[in-house]
Amino acid sequence: xxxxxxxSKSTSKNKVVAVVGGGLVGALNACYFAKRGFxxxxxxxxxxxxxxxxVKGRSINLALSHRGRQALKQVGMEDTIxxxxxxxxxRMIHSLNGTQSPIPYGKKGQYILSVDRANLNKELLxxxxxxxxxxxxxxxxxxxxxxxxGAMTFLRAAGxxxxxxxxxxxxxxxxxxxxxxxxLRQSRFNFSQTYIPHGYLELTMPPINGEFAMKPNxxxxxxxxxxxxxxxPNLDKTFTCTLFMPFDEFENxxxxxxxxxxxxxxxxxxxxxxxxxxxxRDYFHxxxxxxxxxxxxxxxxxxxxVLMGDAAHAVVPFYGQGMNAxxxxxxxxxxxxxxxxEDFSAVLPEYTRVRVPDDHAIADxxxxxxxxxxxxxxxxxxxxxxxxxxxxxxxxxxTVIPLYTMVTFTRTRYHEAVKRWHWQDKQGQKKGIDSNQxxxxxx
Amino acid sequence: xxxxxxxSKSTSKNKVVAVVGGGLVGALNACYFAKRGFxxxxxxxxxxxxxxxxVKGRSINLALSHRGRQALKQVGMEDTIxxxxxxxxxRMIHSLNGTQSPIPYGKKGQYILSVDRANLNKELLxxxxxxxxxxxxxxxxxxxxxxxxGAMTFLRAAGxxxxxxxxxxxxxxxxxxxxxxxxLRQSRFNFSQTYIPHGYLELTMPPINGEFAMKPNxxxxxxxxxxxxxxxPNLDKTFTCTLFMPFDEFENxxxxxxxxxxxxxxxxxxxxxxxxxxxxRDYFHxxxxxxxxxxxxxxxxxxxxVLMGDAAHAVVPFYGQGMNAxxxxxxxxxxxxxxxxEDFSAVLPEYTRVRVPDDHAIADxxxxxxxxxxxxxxxxxxxxxxxxxxxxxxxxxxTVIPLYTMVTFTRTRYHEAVKRWHWQDKQGQKKGIDSNQxxxxxx
Numbered sequence: 021x022x023x024x025x026x027x028s029k030s031t032s033k034n035k036v037v038a039v040v041g042g043g044l045v046g047a048l049n050a051c052y053f054a055k056r057g058f059x060x061x062x063x064x065x066x067x068x069x070x071x072x073x074x075v076k077g078r079s080i081n082l083a084l085s086h087r088g089r090q091a092l093k094q095v096g097m098e099d100t101i102x103x104x105x106x107x108x109x110x111r112m113i114h115s116l117n118g119t120q121s122p123i124p125y126g127k128k129g130q131y132i133l134s135v136d137r138a139n140l141n142k143e144l145l146x147x148x149x150x151x152x153x154x155x156x157x158x159x160x161x162x163x164x165x166x167x168x169x170g171a172m173t174f175l176r177a178a179g180x181x182x183x184x185x186x187x188x189x190x191x192x193x194x195x196x197x198x199x200x201x202x203x204l205r206q207s208r209f210n211f212s213q214t215y216i217p218h219g220y221l222e223l224t225m226p227p228i229n230g231e232f233a234m235k236p237n238x239x240x241x242x243x244x245x246x247x248x249x250x251x252x253p254n255l256d257k258t259f260t261c262t263l264f265m266p267f268d269e270f271e272n273x274x275x276x277x278x279x280x281x282x283x284x285x286x287x288x289x290x291x292x293x294x295x296x297x298x299x300x301r302d303y304f305h306x307x308x309x310x311x312x313x314x315x316x317x318x319x320x321x322x323x324x325x326v327l328m329g330d331a332a333h334a335v336v337p338f339y340g341q342g343m344n345a346x347x348x349x350x351x352x353x354x355x356x357x358x359x360x361x362e363d364f365s366a367v368l369p370e371y372t373r374v375r376v377p378d379d380h381a382i383a384d385x386x387x388x389x390x391x392x393x394x395x396x397x398x399x400x401x402x403x404x405x406x407x408x409x410x411x412x413x414x415x416x417x418x419t420v421i422p423l424y425t426m427v428t429f430t431r432t433r434y435h436e437a438v439k440r441w442h443w444q445d446k447q448g449q450k451k452g453i454d455s456n457q458x459x460x461x462x463x
Numbered sequence: 464x465x466x467x468x469x470x471s472k473s474t475s476k477n478k479v480v481a482v483v484g485g486g487l488v489g490a491l492n493a494c495y496f497a498k499r500g501f502x503x504x505x506x507x508x509x510x511x512x513x514x515x516x517x518v519k520g521r522s523i524n525l526a527l528s529h530r531g532r533q534a535l536k537q538v539g540m541e542d543t544i545x546x547x548x549x550x551x552x553x554r555m556i557h558s559l560n561g562t563q564s565p566i567p568y569g570k571k572g573q574y575i576l577s578v579d580r581a582n583l584n585k586e587l588l589x590x591x592x593x594x595x596x597x598x599x600x601x602x603x604x605x606x607x608x609x610x611x612x613g614a615m616t617f618l619r620a621a622g623x624x625x626x627x628x629x630x631x632x633x634x635x636x637x638x639x640x641x642x643x644x645x646x647l648r649q650s651r652f653n654f655s656q657t658y659i660p661h662g663y664l665e666l667t668m669p670p671i672n673g674e675f676a677m678k679p680n681x682x683x684x685x686x687x688x689x690x691x692x693x694x695x696p697n698l699d700k701t702f703t704c705t706l707f708m709p710f711d712e713f714e715n716x717x718x719x720x721x722x723x724x725x726x727x728x729x730x731x732x733x734x735x736x737x738x739x740x741x742x743x744r745d746y747f748h749x750x751x752x753x754x755x756x757x758x759x760x761x762x763x764x765x766x767x768x769v770l771m772g773d774a775a776h777a778v779v780p781f782y783g784q785g786m787n788a789x790x791x792x793x794x795x796x797x798x799x800x801x802x803x804x805e806d807f808s809a810v811l812p813e814y815t816r817v818r819v820p821d822d823h824a825i826a827d828x829x830x831x832x833x834x835x836x837x838x839x840x841x842x843x844x845x846x847x848x849x850x851x852x853x854x855x856x857x858x859x860x861x862t863v864i865p866l867y868t869m870v871t872f873t874r875t876r877y878h879e880a881v882k883r884w885h886w887q888d889k890q891g892q893k894k895g896i897d898s899n900q901x902x903x904x905x906x
Contacts, residue, residue, distance in 0.1 A: 212655030
């Protein structure tokens with residue numbers, strides 16, 4: 021190794037980037053840094069999920085949309101992932117009486133993709149490993165690290181310790197980030213974690229006679245005011261159903277018979293599809309999971325460390341943007357690396373400056389949708405919303421772009437989309453549309 | 464000890480309450496629990512300030528108002544503390560041209576008191592010690608504690624460890640609470656810390672010919688948009704001046720000459736009063752201090768631990784309620800102890816239920832005033848605000864009570880005061896008063 025030039029593109033080959041967390045954003049980031057020629061070390065506290073049995077406790081499927089796809093494309097992964105996703109062109113609203121009504125996500129040809137979290141993670145880890153400069157270290161639990169030197173200590177399974185020295189530490193270790201804990205000790209670090217009163221629970225709807233039990237190319241939604249269920253299709257022709265409900269209400273359902281009674285009342289059409297026996301059993305498989313919204317600022321610590329994905333901004337799942345925002349983090353960071361010639365001391369503050377307002381905007385939007393949902397979302401509301409969107413679009417076709425479209429099908433910066441939305445809302449008000457009919461869209 | 468009865472008033476004598484933190488709220492709490500007959504152990508990480516030299520880094524004086532006084536009264540401390548405070552009946556607004564204009568805090572006879580933080584702390588510690596059941600433990604740094612058993616481990620100066628077992632742990636250990644760290648590890652604990660872009664710096668204005676350099680019975684304010692200085696009188700006839708300014712701006716002033724230049728431009732009347740030489744020197748005595756707003760929920764952990772004061776809700780200082788809210792915490796807890804017969808398993812959740820909305824309301828109000836101040840507060844604004852208040856009060860004398868009055872001179876619950884304020888604002892709008900003229904009041 022004798023790089024006599026100062027060109028950082030060459031010196032990057034000597035620099036070690038430690039990516040903490042081998043989940044979705046960590047694995048994608050490994051690809052990005054490896055592609056630039058850095059020595060990439062990924063540290064994941066769990067075992068390699070490619071060898072592991074079923075991973076429990078995290079949502080099984082996710083909705084991939086434009087931002088996530090663009091981020092995958094940059095490292096040549098878009099086609100591979102899209103080919104294993106199931107397009108969802110519309111929401112399918114299930115009324116209490118069993119009526120199903122589709123509401124398209126956008127214009128013709130605009131759709132989101134149901135993707136399998138575990139498979140996506142595996143593909144990204146394998147992609148990262150194709151770079152000779154990348155090393156994946158599993159079962160490495162971060163014990164300590166220095167904000168000054170970048171020295172890191174990991175605990176191995178047998179109690180042994182391992183040390184490495186990193187030029188840049190990229191914290192992609194999720195909503196309960198160990199990396200972020202050091203940020204909390206710094207002066208003037210802003211941080212919030214907000215749990216919502218709802219929990220969620222996943223159920224499986226099996227195939228019927230080898231076919232999907234419901235129409236596959238839809239995100240199925242059962243809106244029932246404070247309760248809601250959604251279902252996303254999987255490649256194996258099952259659906260994963262997710263039930264959202266206040267924790268208080270979960271506590272009221274404690275026996276199999278109560279589960280059936282509850283479903284009879286709110287989701288009667290789902291009982292035969294999930295199967296009464298499976299429902300009674302699987303409902304109690306895991307306790308209801310909590311959902312947290314995390315915001316913080318800054319995202320960097322000197323020129324040594326940067327946070328991305330859930331570690332920087334966990335969002336509640338009511339805008340379908342958690343993974344997409346995390347993937348776009350990698351893309352935005354990559355763009356700034358280009359602009360500022362890989363100079364970490366300039367790139368990191370710029371990343372904070374550019375990305376914080378956008379991540380905060382999507383976190384707020386997701387929370388806003390949660391609050392909206394909690395207060396008045398039923399089937400009629402959903403169908404009415406469609407009417408309002410169409411009406412606005414009809415009277416101002418060139419100026420009104422639905423917020424959902426900007427968020428889901430463009431790379432308009434999140435905070436710009438929100439600004440524009442407020443502006444559009446004002447225009448709507450001038451035309452006599454009251455603010456209860458605001459442009460929002462769940463999932 | 465043979466208490467054969469189940470009366471908790473008697474059994475309280477066997478129970479150990481560990482108060483963590485011997486600052487203002489911790490010391491007051493010690494009095495409250497001792498008065499009820501509990502065995503009180505106060506643990507403070509620093510030395511006894513009654514023996515210590517000057518305590519640095521915390522604001523020297525504070526404004527005591529109704530809520531704080533009521534809390535002191537309940538343990539017989541009001542008169543002692545009030546006798547050492549200096550009444551401030553009005554704000555005194557200093558214009559750039561040197562004009563001084565008073566704005567009363569309330570009606571005739573309504574005033575706030577400038578009190579010395581160190582003296583108040585000393586008095587409260589000594590008051591706590593008058594109870595035979597209270598033990599003050601200084602230089603005890605909390606190492607660890609169990610949320611299940613109440614077992615606590617403290618580190619002593621020489622490296623020795625000390626263990627105790629508490630029935631109730633009361634976390635009064637300030638904005639960076641060590642007790643609160645355990646809460647963060649619990650599921651569904653909501654937490655936020657927000658630093659504001661302003662810092663503060665304290666300066667002393669000495670007496671002139673043995674007398675106060677300015678009129679003593681006022682809180683002096685120099686509002687200069689994003690800069691602001693205030694001054695509170697002390698018993699030794701000095702004033703403590705506090706300069707609030709964005710950190711960016713602090714960084715622009717690095718030499719003694721620049722300090723003078725800066726004061727010439729914004730606070731010319733203060734230069735001869737502080738003294739040019741002292742100003743040049745003292746300005747650099749300590750770096751500008753950060754201000755943080757902390758909110759969290761719940762305030763309790765099972766029946767074992769509860770947070771009060773800054774540990775539960777640090778507020779920015781722009782409503783003068785930080786200490787008053789902390790003292791009122793003790794009073795509210797005491798009221799609930801009466802209502803629920805000292806049953807911790809009922810008292811702690813009830814305290815969270817009742818107190819969280821109020822503490823969040825005052826934290827938000829203080830932040831709201833900060834944002835208002837930052838955007839447009841100058842001398843004219845202050846004087847105009849007075850006009851608006853008077854006008855509203857004139858047209859609706861029985862229904863409009865200024866927000867500042869409710870917060871400062873009553874025990875109206877903070878969140879009720881805010882609700883009422885919004886209502887009044889709506890009434891004002893109906894009478895043609897626009898929302899830029901909202902009822903707010905700094906300090």
